[in-house]
Structures are given as structure tokens and as C-alpha cells.
Amino acid sequence: MGQIKVTQTRGLAGKPESQRLAIKGLGLRRRHHTVVVEDTDAIRGLISKVVHLVEVEEIKE
Structure with a gap:
């Protein structure tokens, strides 16, 4: 399997506990x-679960 780069783009203020735990x-x-x-x-x-809070980029090998 490959690797992916995940960047948090939005804050967690007011977000449910399940999304905080996923982050x-x-x-x-x-x-x-x-x-x-x-x-x-x-x-x-x-x-x-948190696709609206993060940016995902696949790393090419």
C-alpha cells in the first residue's frame, strides 16, 4: 500500500466529539x-468522517 499526506485545513471548534477523535x-x-x-x-x-476538515493528497512513489 502507498502513503497519503493529510493536512488539517479547518479548526475543531463546535465539532462533535467523534470528529475530534478522528482528527x-x-x-x-x-x-x-x-x-x-x-x-x-x-x-x-x-x-x-472528517473530509470537510482535511485536505488529502496521494504520494506518488
Whole structure:
């Protein structure tokens, strides 16, 4: 499997706890923070929960 780059673009103020936990599960800590994670089904599930708060980019190898 490849890797994907996930950047948090919006803040968490007023968001439900489930979305806050999904952001934390992705390893994001604040706005404009970027992490590189493995492209797995579990990670894709977390991203789908907060797709309106993050920007996703696939890393070409």
C-alpha cells in the first residue's frame, strides 16, 4: 500500500466529539498540520468522517 499526506485545513471548534477523535486518530494536532500516513482502509474511514476538515493528497512513489 502507498502513503497519503493529510493536512488539517479547518479548526475543531463546535465539532462533535467523534470528529475530534478522528482528527486525533490521524495524528493531526492543529490547523495546517500535515502528517504522512499509510493508505489503509482504517485511515480512509477516519478521513471520510472528517473530509470537510482535511485536505488529502496521494504520494506518488
